[in-house]
Amino acid sequence: MRTKIWPSVGRVSQLSSADTETLEEAAPAIDEAREAVLAEITARLGEGVVGSHIRPGDDLWIRVDRANWVAAAEAAKAMGYRFFDFLSAIDWLPSPFGRDMDSQEDRVVSGTPAKEPEAMVQGYAGGETRFQLLARVYSISAGMGITFKCDLPDDDLTAGTWSNVYAGANWHEREAREMFGFSFDGHPNMINLYLPADFVGHPLRKDFPLLARRVRPWPGIVDVEPMPGVADEEGEGE
Amino acid sequence: MTAISDPQSVAALAAEAVDNRVNLDFETEGMTLNMGPQHPATHGTLRIIARLDGEQVISAEPMCGYMHRGYEKLTEVRTYPQINALINRIDWLGSFANEVPFILAAEKLMGVEAPPRAQWIRTILFEMSRIANISLFLGDFGLQLGGMTAGFYAFRDREWVLNQIESATGGRFHPNFDRIGGLKDDLPKGWIESSHTAMDKLLAFCDELEDLLVGNEIFQARTRGIGVIPAEIALSYGLSGANLRASGVDWDLRRDNCPPGLVYDKADWKVWTHPDGDCFARTWVRLQETREAAKIVKQLLDTIPSGPVMAKVPRIIKVPEGEAYVATENPLGEMGYYVVSKGDLVPFRVKIRSASFNNISVVPWVARGAYVPDLISILGSLYFILGDIDR
Amino acid sequence: MTLLLASFAPPYWLSTLIKVLVVSAVVPTTALILGMVFLFKIMSWMQSRLGPQEAGPRGTLQLLADGVKFLQKEDIAPNGADLWVFKVAPLVVLMSTLLLYVALPASMHLVVADLDVGVFFVLAISSLSVIGVLMAGWSSASKYSLMGALRAAGQLIAYELPMVLAVIGVVIQAGTMSLNGIVVAQNESAIFGWSGIGYPYILTQFLGFFIFIAAVQAELTQPPFDMPVAESEIVSGYQVEYTGFRFLIFFLAEFATAFAFAAIAAVLFLGGWAVPWLPVSSDWYYVLGPIVLFAKVMIVAFIIFWVRFTYPRFREDQLQSLAWKVLIPLALVNIVVTAVLKVVL
Numbered sequence: 001m002r003t004k005i006w007p008s009v010g011r012v013s014q015l016s017s018a019d020t021e022t023l024e025e026a027a028p029a030i031d032e033a034r035e036a037v038l039a040e041i042t043a044r045l046g047e048g049v050v051g052s053h054i055r056p057g058d059d060l061w062i063r064v065d066r067a068n069w070v071a072a073a074e075a076a077k078a079m080g081y082r083f084f085d086f087l088s089a090i091d092w093l094p095s096p097f098g099r100d101m102d103s104q105e106d107r108v109v110s111g112t113p114a115k116e117p118e119a120m121v122q123g124y125a126g127g128e129t130r131f132q133l134l135a136r137v138y139s140i141s142a143g144m145g146i147t148f149k150c151d152l153p154d155d156d157l158t159a160g161t162w163s164n165v166y167a168g169a170n171w172h173e174r175e176a177r178e179m180f181g182f183s184f185d186g187h188p189n190m191i192n193l194y195l196p197a198d199f200v201g202h203p204l205r206k207d208f209p210l211l212a213r214r215v216r217p218w219p220g221i222v223d224v225e226p227m228p229g230v231a232d233e234e235g236e237g238e
Numbered sequence: 239m240t241a242i243s244d245p246q247s248v249a250a251l252a253a254e255a256v257d258n259r260v261n262l263d264f265e266t267e268g269m270t271l272n273m274g275p276q277h278p279a280t281h282g283t284l285r286i287i288a289r290l291d292g293e294q295v296i297s298a299e300p301m302c303g304y305m306h307r308g309y310e311k312l313t314e315v316r317t318y319p320q321i322n323a324l325i326n327r328i329d330w331l332g333s334f335a336n337e338v339p340f341i342l343a344a345e346k347l348m349g350v351e352a353p354p355r356a357q358w359i360r361t362i363l364f365e366m367s368r369i370a371n372i373s374l375f376l377g378d379f380g381l382q383l384g385g386m387t388a389g390f391y392a393f394r395d396r397e398w399v400l401n402q403i404e405s406a407t408g409g410r411f412h413p414n415f416d417r418i419g420g421l422k423d424d425l426p427k428g429w430i431e432s433s434h435t436a437m438d439k440l441l442a443f444c445d446e447l448e449d450l451l452v453g454n455e456i457f458q459a460r461t462r463g464i465g466v467i468p469a470e471i472a473l474s475y476g477l478s479g480a481n482l483r484a485s486g487v488d489w490d491l492r493r494d495n496c497p498p499g500l501v502y503d504k505a506d507w508k509v510w511t512h513p514d515g516d517c518f519a520r521t522w523v524r525l526q527e528t529r530e531a532a533k534i535v536k537q538l539l540d541t542i543p544s545g546p547v548m549a550k551v552p553r554i555i556k557v558p559e560g561e562a563y564v565a566t567e568n569p570l571g572e573m574g575y576y577v578v579s580k581g582d583l584v585p586f587r588v589k590i591r592s593a594s595f596n597n598i599s600v601v602p603w604v605a606r607g608a609y610v611p612d613l614i615s616i617l618g619s620l621y622f623i624l625g626d627i628d629r
Numbered sequence: 630m631t632l633l634l635a636s637f638a639p640p641y642w643l644s645t646l647i648k649v650l651v652v653s654a655v656v657p658t659t660a661l662i663l664g665m666v667f668l669f670k671i672m673s674w675m676q677s678r679l680g681p682q683e684a685g686p687r688g689t690l691q692l693l694a695d696g697v698k699f700l701q702k703e704d705i706a707p708n709g710a711d712l713w714v715f716k717v718a719p720l721v722v723l724m725s726t727l728l729l730y731v732a733l734p735a736s737m738h739l740v741v742a743d744l745d746v747g748v749f750f751v752l753a754i755s756s757l758s759v760i761g762v763l764m765a766g767w768s769s770a771s772k773y774s775l776m777g778a779l780r781a782a783g784q785l786i787a788y789e790l791p792m793v794l795a796v797i798g799v800v801i802q803a804g805t806m807s808l809n810g811i812v813v814a815q816n817e818s819a820i821f822g823w824s825g826i827g828y829p830y831i832l833t834q835f836l837g838f839f840i841f842i843a844a845v846q847a848e849l850t851q852p853p854f855d856m857p858v859a860e861s862e863i864v865s866g867y868q869v870e871y872t873g874f875r876f877l878i879f880f881l882a883e884f885a886t887a888f889a890f891a892a893i894a895a896v897l898f899l900g901g902w903a904v905p906w907l908p909v910s911s912d913w914y915y916v917l918g919p920i921v922l923f924a925k926v927m928i929v930a931f932i933i934f935w936v937r938f939t940y941p942r943f944r945e946d947q948l949q950s951l952a953w954k955v956l957i958p959l960a961l962v963n964i965v966v967t968a969v970l971k972v973v974l
Contacts, residue, residue, distance in 0.1 A: 058346075059563060083489075084476040085565075086591040090578060095314065123561045123578055134576065134589065136563060140473075140489045147563065147576075168475035171599040179310075194303035194628065203311055210311055271772050278861045293776070293945065382861040384852045384942030390676035450939070456853050457941050610776070611944045614862050 031056040033144065037079070038062065041146075044075040051149075053124035063125040063149040069133065070160035072148050076137050077165055081146060084166035085136035087173060089152075089180045092120050093130050093206040127151050131180060133159055137166070152182065161187040179204035268296055271610075275304045281378065282624025286601070288613065295613055298605035300598055305628040313588040318344050318418060318555050321588070325575075326412040328592055329626040332371035332569040334363045334403065337416040340588075342499045343564035343577045344418045347557045352499055356420035356547040361500045362433070362538050363403065363415065364566075365531040369440055370399040371569035372480075372528045375621050379521060380451045382618040383460050388451045395443035398436040405429060418555055420548035430539050437532040437539075444529050452518075452525055461517035465604050465616035468515060475603070476596035479571025480527055481620055483511045484519035491567035500566065505537040517619035524621070556583055563591075570594050570626055594626035648741045652730045656723075660884035665692050666927070667934040668884070675938050699880075702873030709770035710870065718768060719871065719878035721761030726882045728754040729889040734809045736902045736918025737909060747808035748800060751893055752793050755848060758886070759785040762857070765879075766867035777866020780945055781857035784847055787952040788854075792844035794960035795837040798967040799830050799897045808893075812901035813909050827905040831898040836963045838898045840956050842929070845890045846936060847948070849883060853940035854948055888926060891933060895925035 034054050041062055042049045048068030053061040064072045120130065133150040152159060161184040162169035173184045174193040181202040183190065192199070201208050274285035283304035289296040309328065313321050325340055326333040338360060345351065352360065377392020400410045406425055407413035415422050451457050467477065472485040482489060490509040492502040510526040512519035557579040565574030571593030578587040597620050605613050639647070669691060673680030681688030706715050732747040732754075734740040744750050759782055766778020800806055803814040811830075818828035831838050847854040858866040868879050895901060902918035903909050943951065 061561070082470070082473045083478075084474055084596070085572070085574070086476070086576070086589065086596075088576070088589045090587050090589075121580070136576070136591075140487065140494070143495055145563070166474045166476070167471070167603070168477075168596050168599055171595065192303075194306045196303075203308060206314075208311075210315060269772060278864060380941060384855060384859060384861070385940060386852075387676050387938050390678060394677050451941070454941060456943055459947055460941060460944060609944060609946070611856070611859070611862050611942075 031060075033142070034060045037142075037144065037146065040079060041072070041075055044078075045071055048072065050151075051125040051127070053126075055124075059145065059147065061125040061147045061149060063127065063132075063151070066150055066152065066159055069148075069150045070162065070165065072150075073135075073137070073162045073165040073169075076146055076148070079139070080141055081137040081139045083138040083140055084162075084168040085138050085145065087133070087135040087162060087169050087176060089176050089182065089204075090123070090132045090134055091130060091180065091204065091206045092122050092127065092132065094120060095206040125149050129153050131157060131182070133176070133182075135162065135169070135172075157182045158185055160185050163187055178202065181205070273613075274301075278382075282622075284598075284622070284624055284627065286613075286617075288605070288610070290610065293609045293611075295605050295608050295610065298601055298613060300601050302598075302627050305624050307625075307629065309629045310588060310590055313585055313590075315584060317583045318557060318585065321585070322416060323412070323414045325590070326414055327625055328590065328629055329371070329568065329570055329573070329594070329623045330411060331374055331623060332367035333409075333412045334367040334407070334415060335371075335566070335568045336573065337414070338364055338500070339497070339564045339566040339568075339573055340575045340577070341416045341418055342497045342566070343562045343575045344555075344557055345499060346497070346562045346564060347560045347577065347579055348418065348551070348555075349558075350419045350549055350551055352420045353546050353549055354501075354543045355424075355545045356549075357499055357501050358504075358538055358542045359406075359421055359425060359547065360416065361502060362535050362542075363406065363413070364500065365535045365538075366399050366403055366433075368531045368569040369528055369535075370396055370403065372524050372531075373399070373440065373443065375524060376447050376451070376521070376528070379618045379621075380447075380457070382614055383457060385451055385454070385457065388447060391443065391446060391450070395439055398439045402429070402433050402436050405432070417548065417551075419551035420546070424547050430542065433539055434536060437536050440532050441529060444525060444532075448525065452521060458518060460611070461521060461615055461619065462514070464517045464612045465608065465619065466514065466516045467600060467604055471600065471603060472515070475600040477571070477600060478593050478596065479567065479569070480523040481520055481571060481597050483509065484523045485515035486511055486513040491565060491572055495565075497564050497566060501538065502534070504541060505534045507534050507537075517615045520619040520621070554583070556581060557585065565591065568593055570621065570623060571597055573626075590629050592626045592629055594622035594624075595629070598622045598627055652727055652741060656727055656730060656885045657881055659888035660881045661692050661696075663884045663888050663930055663934075664880075665689060667930060671931070671934065672938050675935075696877060699873050699877040704874060705870075705872045707770050707870050711768035711770070714764050714768035715870075716875070718761045718765035719875045719882070721764060722758045722882045723761075723878050725754055725757035725761065726885045726889065728757070729886065729893075732808060733889060733892050734812065734896065734902060734918075735922050736914040737809060737813075739902075739915065739918055740809065743809055744807065746806045748796055748806045748811070748897070751808075751889075752789070752796065755886070755890070756785060756789050758882070762867050765871070769867065769870040771870050773863040773865075773869050774867045776863050777857045777859075777869070780863075781850060781867060783945065784850070784854060784857060784948060787949050788844045788847035788956075791840050791952055791956035791960050792848065794957060794964060795834075795840035795844065796897060797960075798834045798837040798963050801964070801967050801971055802830055802833065808896050808901070812896055812903050815900045816903040816905070816909050827900055827903070829898065829900040834898060834963070834967070836959060838894070840960050840963070841894055841897070842932060842936075843956060845887075845894065846933060847952070849887050849890065849933070851887075851933070851937040853936070853942050855942050856945050856948065859942060887930060887933060891926040891929040892922060894929045895922060899925045899929070901925070 031054055037060060038052050038054065045064060045068050048064045048071060049062060050065050051063035062072070122132065127149065129151040131152045131154070133152060135148045136145055138145040150159060159182065161173060163173060164186065170187070170189065171193060173187055174189070174191065176182050177184065177190060178192045178195045179202055269290045271288045271290050272285065273288060275283040285301040285304065286298055287301060288298040309324060312324060316324060321340065322337050325336045328336045373396045374392050377389040380388030403413060404410045406429055407415035467485050469485040469487050472482050472487065488509060488511050493509055496502050507530045510523050510530070512523050559579055559581040561576070561578050563574055563576045565572045572591070573593050574591040576589035576591065577585050580586040601616065601620070604616055608616060669680045669688070681691035684690040684694045706712055729751055731741045732744050732750045734743065762781045763778050766774045766781070799811060803811040805811060805814065815829055816827045850857045858868060868876060871879060902914060902922040904917070904921050907913060
C-alpha cells in the first residue's frame with residue numbers, strides 16, 4: 001500500500017497491542033482512582049456533593065445540589081475533565097402510560113380501580129426529586145468519565161447553565177429545555193432546538209403521552225408474552 | 239493530548255477578531271441566507287440560517303429538528319431487541335455501529351459477555367460499517383467541493399463493503415444483526431475470503447482517492463487553513479472521532495477506552511492525528527482511518543476464533559436494574575447510550591449521545607468569518623448524518 | 630459559403646435567411662453532440678458508469694428525449710420576479726452564443742461573415758452573455774440567483790482579460806486578426822524552413838493555449854471555475870429559478886458556447902479547418918474543412934471536459950487571484966516574448 005506523507009502529518013500514537021491493559025481487566029473491588037476523583041470533587045464543592053456511586057473499574061456518579069451545579073462543571077474542568085459528553089435529564093416518575101393496556105391511565109378511563117402507584121425510585125447516587133439533570137464529562141488524560149446528577153424541585157425547574165464552562169452544553173441545554181421544560185439561567189440562546197416554537201408540552205416527560213402508542217396498542221406485546229405454561233426465565237438463547 | 243499548535247491558536251485569535259469586526263458600527267446591511275432544509279450540501283434536512291456580509295458569513299445558526307423522530311421517547315415503550323432495530327436508523331450509513339454500544343450497555347447491565355467468535359465478528363462488522371460510512375464521506379466531500387467523479391468512485395467501491403455486510407447480515411443498510419449476548423447468525427461460507435478481496439479493493443480505493451482528490455491542489459486550496467477548530471474548542475464542544483483527532487487530540491475510544499465485547503486490542507493498528515484542525519486535516523484523518531479500518535478487518539479475519547456466536551441468555555430479555563453508559567468510537571465519533579433500567583422488558587430511559595449532534599454544534603463558532611464556499615467545506619468536513627443529529 | 634451562395638446568386642434576403650437558418654440549426658446540433666458525447670458518455674465512462682442506455686441505440690438519443698421533456702414542463706416564474714427581464718435573460722445568453730458562430734470559419738468560404746477582425750469580434754461577443762446572466766440573477770428575486778450572477782459577473786470580467794491577452798500572441802505571429810487569415814497563416818508557414826506540418830501555433834503559443842483553455846473554462850462556468858452555478862453552495866446560482874424551456878436555453882447556450890470556444894481554440898492554435906499538405910485554396914475543403922474542424926474541436930473539447938469532470942472547484946477569491954496574479958502576468962510575458970521573437974527572427 002502506498003501512503004503519501006504530507007508535510008504536516010500528525011504524530012502517530014503508539015501501537016495498541018494485546019498487552020494493553022484495559023480498565024475492565026483490572027476491575028478492583030475498590031477503585032482508587034475514582035475514589036480520589038470523588039474526594040477531590042468533594043473537597044472542591046464541600047457540602048455540594050450530596051450523593052455518589054462508584055462502580056469499580058467502570059464509572060463514577062456524583063450528585064450535587066442545585067446551587068453547586070455550575071461549580072461542579074467548573075471543578076471538573078479544572079481537574080482535567082475537558083471533554084464534554086452530554087447533558088440531559090431523567091424523569092423518574094413511573095410512567096402512567098405503561099407498555100400494556102392496563103396502565104394507570106387506562107384504568108382511569110375504563111373506571112377500573114386505580115393500581116397502587118409505583119414508588120419513584122431514583123438510580124445511582126440517589127435523589128429526592130422527580131427531575132434529575134444528568135451530564136457527563138470525560139478526561140482524556142485520565143481515561144475516566146464522571147456522570148453528574150442534580151435534583152431539580154418540581155416547582156422550580158431551573159439550573160445554572162453549563163454553556164459558559166463547556167460550550168457544547170449550549171445545544172444540550174436547549175434540548176433539555178424543550179424536552180423536559182427546564183430553564184437554564186444565563187443561557188445565551190434559550191430557544192427551541194427541535195420542536196416548533198408553538199409546540200405544547202415536553203415530550204420526554206413521562207406523563208407526556210406517546211399518542212401513536214395510545215391509538216394503537218403495542219404491537220410488540222405479542223412477542224414478549226410468555227408462552228402458555230412457560231415461565232419467563234426458562235427460555236434459552238438461540 | 240497535544241499542545242495547541244500554531245494554526246489552531248491563529249484560529250482562536252481570528253475568531254476573536256471576527257467578533258470585534260462583526261460588532262463594528264459601520265457594518266453594511268447584511269443579507270440573511272436560508273440554506274435548507276432542502277439544500278444539496280446538507281444531505282438531509284438541516285437548515286442553516288446564515289447572516290452574510292457579501293459572501294462572508296457573519297453568523298450561521300443551524301436549525302435542526304426536521305427529522306426528529308423521538309427515539310429517546312420511543313425507546314421507553316420498546317423492548318431491548320426492538321430498540322436494536324430502531325437505533326439502526328440513527329446513523330444510517332454505518333448502521334451496525336449504532337447497535338453495538340447499545341447492546342454492550344445492555345450486556346454490561348446484565349453481566350453477559352458474548353463468546354469470542356461473536357466479539358470478533360462484531361468488531362469486523364463494526365469496522366466494515368466504518369468503511370462504508372467514511373468512504374462515502376470521502377467521495378461526497380469531493381462532490382460538495384465540485385469534484386463529482388470522486389463521489390461516483392465512492393459509491394462504486396462502497397458496494398464491496400455493503401455486499402459483504404449484506405451477505406453476512408442480510409441487510410445492506412440496516413443489519414439489525416447484533417444481539418444481547420452475541421450475534422444473530424454465524425458468517426456464511428466463503429465470507430472471509432471475499433472480505434479480504436473487498437478490503438483490498440477498498441485500500442486501492444483509498445489510494446485512488448488520494449490521487450484524485452486529497453492530493454489535488456485545488457482541493458487543498460479549498461480545505462487547508464479553512465475552518466480551523468482548536469483542540470480546546472473541540473473538547474469543550476464535545477467534538478469526537480476524526481474531528482477531534484484532526485485537531486491534534488490523540489484520543490480514540492477503540493484504543494483508549496474500548497468497552498469489553500470488542501477486540502480492537504487483538505489487531506495491530508494506529509490512531510492518526512493531524513495538528514492543523516482544518517478541513518483538510520479532518521479529511522486526511524478520515525482517509526487514514528479508512529485504511530486502518532481495512533487493516534483491522536484483514537487482521538481480525540485471519541485470527542477469527544471458532545465457537546458459538548451466541549451466549550446463553552434468556553429468551554425473554556429483562557435487564558436488571560441499574561444505569562450504564564457505554565460509548566464506542568463510531569464512524570462519526572463517540573456514540574454512547576446512557577441506559578437506565580428498572581428491571582423491566584423496556585428500558586426506563588435511554589439517553590442517546592450521538593456524535594453528529596455535538597460535532598455540528600460547533601458550526602456557529604467555526605463558521606464566523608468564513609466565506610459561503612468555506613461554509614460548505616466546513617459542513618462537509620465536519621461530516622454529519624442528519625439522523626445522527628436529530629435522532 | 631459566400632462563394633457557394635454567390636454561384637447561385639440568390640437575392641440578399643434569401644442568402645441572409647439561409648445563413649440564419651444554418652446558424653440556428655448548427656447551434657443546437659453542436660450543443661447536442663457535445664452534451665451527448667461528453668456530458669453523458671465520456672463522463673460516465675470516466676466515472677465508471679454506463680450512462681444513458683435506453684433512448685435510441687446505446688442511449689444516443691437521450692438528450693433529445695430530455696429536450697422534449699423540458700419542452701413539456703410548465704414555464705414558471707417566481708412571484709417577485711421582474712417578469713420581462715426574467716423571460717428575456719436566457720435569450721440574451723443564447724444570442725451571444727449565436728453571434729459567436731457568425732465568425733467561425735468551417736473552411737475558406739464556409740463562413741457566415743468573414744470578418745477582418747474576427748478574433749476581436751468573437752472575444753467581444755462572448756462576453757455579452759454575462760449581461761444575460763446578470764439579468765437572470767437579478768430578476769429571479771432569489772438570493773442564490775443574485776449571488777450566482779454576481780459571482781459570474783466578477784468571474785467573466787476577470788477572465789476576459791487573460792483570454793484576450795493569450796490570443797494576442799497568436800495575432801502577433803499570424804499578423805492578422807481574421808480567423809481565416811490565421812488558419813491560412815498556420816497552414817502556409819514553415820518551422821525553420823520545414824513545412825511538413827505547416828505551423829500550428831500551439832507549438833510556440835503553448836502558454837497562450839493553456840491560458841486560453843483555462844479562461845474558456847472560466848467563461849463557460851465549468852469546474853474548476855463553476856462557482857456561479859455551484860450546486861452544492863448556491864444551488865445552481867442564476868439558473869435556480871428557471872424551468873423547462875428557459876432552462877433548456879441556458880443548457881443549449883452553455884454547450885454551444887463550449888463548442889464555439891473549442892472551435893476558436895482549434896482555429897487559433899491547431900490550424901483550424903486546414904490540414905497540412907493540402908493547400909488552403911483546394912476545393913476539397915468544402916467537404917473536408919468542417920470534418921477537420923469538427924475533429925479538432927472534439928480534441929479540444931475533450932480536454933475541456935476532462936478537466937471539468939476531474940477537478941474540484943475554486944473559491945471565488947482564489948479564482949480572482951489566479952486570474953490576476955498568475956494568468957495575466959503569464960499572458961503578458963507571453964506577448965512580450967512573442968513580440969521580441971517576431972521582430973528578431
